Amino acid sequence: MKFNVEVEIDWIHSEDSLDEGIQKKLKREVVKKIWDKIEDKVDEQVMKVAEERVNQHMDEKIQKEASVLAKSGKFSPSSRYYKGPEDPTIEEYMRYQFSGKSKLNIEEVLKDRAEKIAEKLKDKYDIHFAQQVILKMRDQNLLKDDVEGALFESKMKDEGTDAN
Structure with a gap:
């Protein structure tokens, strides 16, 4: 990772002429700019890794549910709206949803x-x-x-x- 920092102050001829307060403020601003760039890159990388892990987890969960459904013909709905029989078949689940008993009509x-x-x-x-x-x-x-x-x-x- 490479950072380029440019400071353009035409009115300063030597570092000795800088007031101590100006030096501190200048250092703070430079550090803030560098930190902002680093923070953006870190946030980008963290989001990328988090998205990959979430996608991987969701793929695994979908594969697991699909294989259980394919083997048994039953599944475990996790919807908060579903209060029907446990491990229903798809037909039972759909019948329940269309019966009007579900909170989600x-x-x-x-x-x-x-x-x-x-x-x-x-x-x-x-x-x-x-x-x-x-x-x-x-x-x-x-x-x-x-x-x-x-x-x-x-x-x-x-x-x-x-x-x-």
């Missing part, structure tokens, strides 16, 4: 996500339809240029989004 989650996706698709369709209507009106010279922008701005304000 999968049906509600799926329904909520489906509604959000449907709403986004509807909005996209509405905007596309409006654009097509405006294009046809412009092609037939039924629409002035400044009216087109006003239509889109009012549509965006109604939806609570930014027109840009």
